[in-house]
Amino acid sequence: MAIGGHWSPSLDGANPEKDPSVLIKTAIRSCKALTGIDLSLCTQWYRFAEIRYHRPEETHKGRTVPAHVETVVLFLPDVWHCLPTRSEWETLSRGYKQQLYEKLQAERKEADGEQEEEEKDEGESKEISTPTHWSKLDPKSMKVNDLRKELESRSLSSKGLKSQLIARLTKQLKVEEQTDEIKEPEKPVKVEEEEEEQLKVEEDKEEDERKRREEAEHQRRERLYILPDEPTIIVHPNWTAKNGKFDCSIMSLSVLLDYRLEDNKEHSFEVSLFAELFNEMLQRDFGYRIYKALAAIPLKDEKKEKEKAKKEVEKKEAEKKEAEKKDCDKKEAVKKEEAIKEVKEEKEEDSGEPAAKKIKIPDEKEEKKEKEKEEKREESKEDEENEDGSSNTNPDEYDPMEAEEAEDDDEEEKEEEMSDKDKKDEKKEDRKSKERSSKDKEKEKKQMTTYNKDLLMAFVYFDQSHCGYLLEKDLEEIMYTIGLHLSRAQVKKLLNKTAVRESCFYRKLTDRAKDEAIPEIPEAPQELLLGNKALLPCHNVKQEQNESQEVGSLIVYNGAMVDVGSLIQKLEKSEKDRERIEQKLQSQEAKIEEDANSILQLETANKSFSTDLEDVKNCLGQTEENLKDSKEKRSCFEEHLHKTATSLSIVLNELESVLKKGNPKPEENDQKSKENGSDE
Numbered sequence: 001m002a003i004g005g006h007w008s009p010s011l012d013g014a015n016p017e018k019d020p021s022v023l024i025k026t027a028i029r030s031c032k033a034l035t036g037i038d039l040s041l042c043t044q045w046y047r048f049a050e051i052r053y054h055r056p057e058e059t060h061k062g063r064t065v066p067a068h069v070e071t072v073v074l075f076l077p078d079v080w081h082c083l084p085t086r087s088e089w090e091t092l093s094r095g096y097k098q099q100l101y102e103k104l105q106a107e108r109k110e111a112d113g114e115q116e117e118e119e120k121d122e123g124e125s126k127e128i129s130t131p132t133h134w135s136k137l138d139p140k141s142m143k144v145n146d147l148r149k150e151l152e153s154r155s156l157s158s159k160g161l162k163s164q165l166i167a168r169l170t171k172q173l174k175v176e177e178q179t180d181e182i183k184e185p186e187k188p189v190k191v192e193e194e195e196e197e198q199l200k201v202e203e204d205k206e207e208d209e210r211k212r213r214e215e216a217e218h219q220r221r222e223r224l225y226i227l228p229d230e231p232t233i234i235v236h237p238n239w240t241a242k243n244g245k246f247d248c249s250i251m252s253l254s255v256l257l258d259y260r261l262e263d264n265k266e267h268s269f270e271v272s273l274f275a276e277l278f279n280e281m282l283q284r285d286f287g288y289r290i291y292k293a294l295a296a297i298p299l300k301d302e303k304k305e306k307e308k309a310k311k312e313v314e315k316k317e318a319e320k321k322e323a324e325k326k327d328c329d330k331k332e333a334v335k336k337e338e339a340i341k342e343v344k345e346e347k348e349e350d351s352g353e354p355a356a357k358k359i360k361i362p363d364e365k366e367e368k369k370e371k372e373k374e375e376k377r378e379e380s381k382e383d384e385e386n387e388d389g390s391s392n393t394n395p396d397e398y399d400p401m402e403a404e405e406a407e408d409d410d411e412e413e414k415e416e417e418m419s420d421k422d423k424k425d426e427k428k429e430d431r432k433s434k435e436r437s438s439k440d441k442e443k444e445k446k447q448m449t450t451y452n453k454d455l456l457m458a459f460v461y462f463d464q465s466h467c468g469y470l471l472e473k474d475l476e477e478i479m480y481t482i483g484l485h486l487s488r489a490q491v492k493k494l495l496n497k498t499a500v501r502e503s504c505f506y507r508k509l510t511d512r513a514k515d516e517a518i519p520e521i522p523e524a525p526q527e528l529l530l531g532n533k534a535l536l537p538c539h540n541v542k543q544e545q546n547e548s549q550e551v552g553s554l555i556v557y558n559g560a561m562v563d564v565g566s567l568i569q570k571l572e573k574s575e576k577d578r579e580r581i582e583q584k585l586q587s588q589e590a591k592i593e594e595d596a597n598s599i600l601q602l603e604t605a606n607k608s609f610s611t612d613l614e615d616v617k618n619c620l621g622q623t624e625e626n627l628k629d630s631k632e633k634r635s636c637f638e639e640h641l642h643k644t645a646t647s648l649s650i651v652l653n654e655l656e657s658v659l660k661k662g663n664p665k666p667e668e669n670d671q672k673s674k675e676n677g678s679d680e
Contacts, residue, residue: 001267001268001270001271002074002267002270002271002274003030003031003034003035003248004026004027004030004031005026005029005030005033005034006026007022007023007026008026008029011025011026011029012025012026012029013025020045020047020554020556020561021554021561021563023073023075024045024075024554024561024563027039027045027075027077028040033238033241034237034238034241034246035235035236035237035238035248036234036235036236036237036238037082037233037234037235038082039077039079039082040566041081041082041566041569041570042077042078042079042081042082042563042566043078043081043562043563043566043567043570044077044078044560044561044562044563045075045076045077045078045554045560045561045563046075046076046077046078046560046561047073047074047075047561048074048075048076048274048277048278049073049074049273049274049277050071050072050073050074051071051072051073051074051270051273052069052070052071052072053069053070053071053072053266054067054069055067055068055069055070072270074270074274078560079233081566081570082233083231083232083233084231085231085577086231088231089227089231092227092234093226093227096225096226096227097225097226099225100221100222100225100226103221131150131153131154132150132153134173134176134177134180137150137169137173139165139166139169139170139173140166142166142169144162144165147162147165147166147169148165150169151165151168151169151172154172156168156169156172156199157203160206160207160210161210164206168199168203171199175195235248253275253278253279253282256271256272256274256275257272257275257276257279259271259272259275282461283461283462283478283481284481284482284483285458286457286458286459286461286462287458287462287478287479287481287482288482288484289454289455289458290455290458290459290475290478291479291482291484291494291529292523292524292529293452293455293509294494294495294497294498295494295524295528295529296522296523296524297497297498297509298497299493299496299497447513447514448507448511448512448513448514449511449512449513449514450510450511451510451511451512451518452509452510453510455506455509455510456506456507456510459506459510462474462478463506468505468506468507469503469504469505469506470503470504470506471502471503471504472495472499472502472503472504473502475495475499475504476491476495479491479494479495484530484531484532484533485531485532485533485536486531486532487532490532
C-alpha cells in the first residue's frame with residue numbers, strides 16, 4: 001500500500017478541488033504520522049495520478065450513505081530537499097550512538113543487579129539442605145528466589161532466566177515423580193551420572209542459544225542505531241498504526257511491476273497503477289533521449305560522401321606529387337642525355353670515328369650473350385628429355401650408382417622443399433603472432449571511458465539482460481511508443497545509422513578512448529525533434545501557459561506545485577548557514593594567523609638552538625682533541641715511570657750487592673775478636 005491517509009477538513013482545510021495545498025497538507029500530516037518523515041521542507045509537488053472510485057449507495061453502521069465519488073490523488077514530492085545537511089547528520093549519528101551506549105549500560109547494570117541478587121540468594125540457600133517434596137511444589141507460581149533455592153537444594157545450577165529455571169525444575173520434579181511411582185529404593189550410580197550428563201548438555205545448549213540470541217540482538221541494535229556515512233532520510237515506522245501491522249520497506253520498480261492480477265484490492269491496485277505509470281514515463285523519457293541521439297548522428301550516405309571527398313583530395317595530392325616526380329625525372333634524363341652527347345662529340349673529335357658504330361658495339365655483344373644463354377637452356381632441356389627417354393626405353397638396365405645419386409638428389413630436393421615449407425609456415429605464424437600482438441596492444445592501449453552517461457542510462461534501462469546491444473526490432477518498438485507519430489520509413493532511416501546485423505551496439509555511441517577527444521555531434525534540428533506532430537491536425541485545446549499561476553501559498557509552474565513558503569524558509573536557513581560558515585571562516589583565519597606567528601617563533605627558536613648546537617659541537621671537538629693529547633701524555637708519563645722504576649730497581653740491587661761486600665757478617669766479626677783475645 002502507498003503511504004497516505006484521508007483528508008480532514010478541520011486539520012488540512014476546505015475545498016481541496018480549488019486549493020491544491022489542502023491535499024499536500026494531508027500528505028505531509030499522514031506521512032509524518034506513519035513514517036516520521038517531515039515532508040514540509042519539500043519545495044515541489046507533482047500531482048502524478050488521480051483515481052476516482054464511484055461508490056454506490058450503502059448503509060454503514062445503520063446509516064445510509066448516498067452514492068458519491070471518492071478521489072485518490074497520488075503525489076510525487078521532490079524529497080531531495082528533506083535530506084539533512086552534513087552537520088545535522090553528524091549530530092544525529094552522535095545522538096543515536098549515545099542512545100545505544102545508554103541502553104547497553106542500563107542492561108549491564110541490570111545484569112550486575114541480578115548477579116548480586118544471585119549471590120545473596122546463594123548465601124541464604126546454604127542454610128537449606130533438604131529439598132521439598134515434588135507434590136508440594138508448583139514451579140509456575142513460584143518466585144525466582146524460591147526456584148533457585150529448590151534447584152540448589154537438588155544440586156542443580158540456579159543460573160539463567162526465570163523460564164529456564166522453571167523448565168529445569170519441572171524436569172527434575174517429573175523425574176522424582178517417576179521414581180516415586182516405580183518405587184525404586186535407590187538408583188544405581190551409573191543412571192544418576194547419565195542424567196547429570198544429560199542435564200549438563202542441555203544447560204550448555206541453552207547457554208549457547210542464549211549467547212547466540214544476545215549476539216543477534218546486539219547486531220540488530222547496531223544496525224538500527226549506527227547510521228551510514230552519507231546523509232539519508234531516516235524512517236521511523238509507527239508500530240501502532242493499522243492495528244500493529246504497519247511496516248515500511250524499500251522496493252525497486254521491477255519488484256513493484258511484478259504484481260499478480262489476483263491482487264485487485266484498492267491499496268495494491270493503486271501501487272501497481274503508480275508503478276505502471278512511472279515505468280511508462282521513464283520509457284518515454286529514455287526513448288526520446290535515444291531518439292535525439294540517433295537523430296543527431298549523420299546518415300551513412302553523408303559519411304560515405306565525406307570519406308569519398310577525403311579520398312579524392314588525397315588522390316589529387318598523390319597525383320600532383322607523382323607529376324612533380326616525373327617532371328624531375330624527365331629533367332634529369334634530359335640533362336644526362338645532353339651530357340652523354342657532349343662526351344660522344346668530344347670522343348668523335350678525338351678519334352675521328354662515327355659515334356653510331358661505337359654505340360652499336362656494346363648492343364651487339366649483349367645480344368650475342370643472350371643468344372648463347374638461350375641455346376644453353378635449350379640444350380639442357382634436350383639432355384633432360386633424352387635422359388627421361390633413355391630411362392623409359394631401357395627399364396631393365398639398372399645402374400646402382402645412378403640410383404643412389406638419384407635417391408640422394410630426391411632426398412635433398414625433399415629436404416629443401418620441407419625446409420621451404422617450414423620457413424613459409426614460420427613466416428605465417430610470425431605474421432599472425434605479430435598481428436595478434438598488435439591487436440592486443442591496440443586493445444590494451446584503448447581504454448574506453450563513458451562520456452555520455454545519460455544516453456548510457458537510457459540504453460541500459462531497455463537492455464535488461466545487460467548484453468551491450470539492443471535489437472533493431474526493440475528499437476523500432478521504442479521509437480513507435482515515444483508519441484512522435486513517426487512513420488516506418490523514418491524509423492528505418494534512423495536505425496540504419498547505427499544498426500549492424502540487426503543490432504545496435506550502444507557503447508559505440510556513449511564511450512570513447514581516453515586519449516581521444518570528446519566527439520562533437522551537432523544537435524538535431526527542431527523539426528526532427530518534434531517528429532510528425534506538426535503535420536497532424538491539432539484540436540482546439542487551451543494549452544496551459546508556462547507562466548506561474550498563484551493558488552494560495554503554492555505556485556503552479558511547469559506542471560509542478562512550488563511551495564514559496566518552504567522555499568523562503570530554505571533561503572533563510574541557507575543565509576543563517578552562510579553567516580555561520582563565514583564566522584567559522586573568520587575564526588579559522590584568526591587561528592591560521594596565530595599558528596603562523598607560533599611557527600615563526602618556533603623557527604627563530606630553532607635557529608638559536610641550531611647555533612647553540614654548533615657551538616656545543618665545536619666545544620666537544622676541542623675537548624675531544626684535549627682528551628687525545630692528555631691520553632698521549634699520560635701514556636708517555638707511564639712509559640717514563642716504568643723506565644725509571646726499572647732503572648731504580650737495578651740501582652738498588654747494585655747498591656745492596658756493594659753494601660753486602662763492604663760490611664762483613666757479625667759472626668765473622670765475633671770470631672775474629674775471640675781469636676784476638678786468645679792471642680793476648
